[in-house]
Amino acid sequence: MTNSSALFAFYNLLIRHYERWEVIEKGKLMEGAGRGGKTTAKRRPRQRVLQRDPERTRAAILEAATQEFAENGMGGARVDAIAERAGTNKRMLYHYFGDKEQLYLHVLEEAYVGIRTAERALHIGDRSPEEGISDLALFTWRYFLKHPxxxxxxGTENLHRARWLRQSVRLKELHSHLLGELEQVLERGKKAxxxxxxxxxxxxxxxxxxxxxxxxxxxxxxxTIFGRELSEPDNIDAWEQQIVHVTLASIKA
Amino acid sequence: MTNSSALFAFYNLLIRHYERWEVIEKGKLMEGAGRGGKTTAKRRPRQRVLQRDPERTRAAILEAATQEFAENGMGGARVDAIAERAGTNKRMLYHYFGDKEQLYLHVLEEAYVGIRTAERALHIGDRSPEEGISDLALFTWRYFLKHPxxxxxxGTENLHRARWLRQSVRLKELHSHLLGELEQVLERGKKAxxxxxxxxxxxxxxxxxxxxxxxxxxxxxxxTIFGRELSEPDNIDAWEQQIVHVTLASIKA
DNA sequence: CATCAAAGTAACTGTTTAGTTACTGGCCGG
DNA sequence: CCGGCCAGTAACTAAACAGTTACTTTGATG
Structure with missing residues (x-):
């Protein structure tokens, strides 16, 4: 057994180095790589400007993972695809984020932080109650529009019944601000x-x-089913008006 | 080459029959099978009551696939899991539906036929315009509630940008009835x-x-994020009222 | 009651997948 | 200016996967 396994190891070594030689010698490097052209400098590493940049690599992985998870869901997303999109390697992904599930949770948390942060900058209580509500409606709609x-x-997270979001510790107090401010605006409107x-x-x-x-x-x-292209600008604009109209109509005295 | 491939085939034969012997002899049959207990009769097939029922098998596969696709999405659904849920075999699934994608399309079409058929039985034009609209709102809400x-x-189909629904030929004329009837009700309400x-x-x-x-x-x-259990009956009832209220408020003269 | 097509089974195959290992080389503190 | 540490790489592995093949069982028909 020891003999044959040693033989096997040697065989692997041979294969490995033969393939490497093949790659270097025949210039087979990265035929179908990602969009970036920054993958060539393999034979002459000195050509690269900045090779070790933990922050940038981490951010690139997070960005790539956001795209991949959004397009394919948790089940359909591929770890290899994320690494390729980020212009890096699977190993780095596991190095920075542990495993696929933790990476997904980071992506999800980042997405929530994004919308709630932008929401805070709104200050819906600054103008009249009706303007405050209509501002919130417009903001929400346009944020959704910009961040598909x-x-x-x-959608993905709800398919899995908030399995990962429930584990998040960062997000417990992130959302209370919104409801609090909204309640104040509604109270002012009721008094008026x-x-x-x-x-x-x-x-x-x-x-x-x-x-x-x-x-x-x-x-x-x-x-598809109604035979009308909802993504057309005219239809988008009409629906924006519908949202504001419906929201205000439902609470107007 | 011919020699070694014949040897390989013989080796496979050996392995195969050894494993079969192992399974039969050591009683390794189906340790972690599904919920049903109908999997035992492998050694004595005569015990089964009704063994060949194409209709029932087809329906069981469709039902099982609906559950699996709904729970896991297109990417997360497993063909083996569907076969096991249906109490049958992967071969049958491919026999009746071709492949995973076509099976998914059948499930999706069936789901749409379900809601549109139930909708037709509503006859929202039979009573007053306001009652018609509120009936449609209540029906839609309760149908969603019963058919998660x-x-x-x-959600899954939209994640993939209606990739499979677009291919469907059965569903083109299924939806026009709804909009037609709704338009009539609205017209009557406007005249009144x-x-x-x-x-x-x-x-x-x-x-x-x-x-x-x-x-x-x-x-x-x-x-999770608002800390209020939306699935509680009280909250469900309150939202039902909200839907009817909002819908009517948005079109009332 | 022999036949044969359709229903059904389980093992198999090639490929893809998440995750790991063994290694390389740049960079910072001494 | 050098030695160890850590970002980064690519090849590897075991398991899971969709789909196929070779075969058995069933029941309707002559």
């Missing part, structure tokens, strides 16, 4: 007599998010 | 002065569907 990968990640007394912050937010989310995330099947 | 697998399949002139059939349907779809399909992440 966020919607996609939400422009909003009905039953208007509820969570319901209002869910209404706004529903109308934006469904239109965008289901646009492909909807366009 | 439909919502899940929609209870609906605004700008009320549009597609917008109204999208509004109804949005509110139901988002709440249910995103309930897991929403419950």
């Amino acid at each position: 990968e966020f919607l996609s990640l939400l 007599g422009v909003f009905i007394a039953s208007a509820d912050p969570l319901n209002v937010y869910l209404t706004i998010a529903s109308l934006g989310y469904f239109y965008l995330s289901n646009q492909y099947t909807l366009s | 697998e439909f919502l899940s399949l929609l 002065g209870v609906f605004i002139a700008s009320a549009d059939p597609l917008n109204v349907y999208l509004t109804i569907a949005s509110l139901g779809y988002f709440y249910l399909s995103n309930q897991y992440t929403l419950s």
Whole structure:
């Protein structure tokens, strides 16, 4: 047994070095690589400008993973594809993020941090209650429009019943700010007599998010079955107006 | 070359029959099988009552595939898992449906036929315009509530930009009935002065569907980030009222 | 009751996959 | 200016995967 396994190891060594020679000698390097052209400098490493940059590599992996998970879901995403998109190697991915699941969780957390951070900059309480609500509706819609990968990640995470989001420790207190500010705006509107007394912050937010989310995330099947291209600018604009109209109509006194 | 391949074939034969002997002799049959206990009768096939039933097998595969695709998406679904759930064999799945993609398309088509068929039985034009709209909203919401697998399949299909639905020939004329009937109801309401002139059939349907779809399909992440269990009966009932309220408020004159 | 096509089975195959290992080479503190 | 550490690489592995093959069983038909 020891003999044959030693023989096998030697055979592997042979194969390995033969293949390497083949690669170097025949110039077979990276035929179908990613978009970036930064993969050539293998034979003369000195040509590269910056070779070791942990921060940049980490960020590239996170960005690539966001794309891959958004396009293919957790089940369909491929670790090799992420590494290639990031212009790096699978080993680095495991080095920085542990495994596929933890990488996915990082991507998801980053996406939530993104929208909640942008939301905070809104200050919906600064103008009249009606303008505040319509600002929130417009912001949410336009953020969804600009960040389809966020919607996609939400869909994937819900397919798995929030299996990974539940494990997140970073996200517990991230969302309370939104509901708090929204409640203040609604209260001011009720006192001013422009909003009905039953208007509820969570319901209002869910209404706004529903109308934006469904239109965008289901646009492909909807366009197909109803024979109307929902992604056309005119239809997009019309739906933006519909969202503001519906939201305000549902709480107006 | 011929010699060694004959040797290889003989080796395979040996392995194969050794393994079969091992399975039969040592009683290794189906340790971790599915829920059903109907897998034992392997050594004595005569014990089974009804062994050949194409219709039932086909239906079982379709049902099992619906569950598997809904739970795991197209990328995450496993062909072996579908066969096991159906209490049959992978070979049958390929026999009846060709391959994984065609099976998925059948599941998707069946799901759409389901909701559109139930919708036709509604006859929303039979009562007052307002009751018609509220009936449609209630029906849609309750159908979504009863058929989470439909919502899940929609999500999966949209993740892939309706790649398979677009190929479907069965579904082109299935959906026009809904918009036609809805338009008639809206027209009657406008003439009676209870609906605004700008009320549009597609917008109204999208509004109804949005509110139901988002709440249910995103309930897991929403419950997590807002710390309120959306699946609780009280919250479900409250949202049903919200849907009817919002829909009517958005078109009332 | 022999035949034969369709229904059904389980083992097999080539490929893809997440994750690992063994190695290389640049860079910073001494 | 050098030695060890760490970013980075590519080849490897075991398991899982979709799809196939070779074969057996069943029941309707002559």
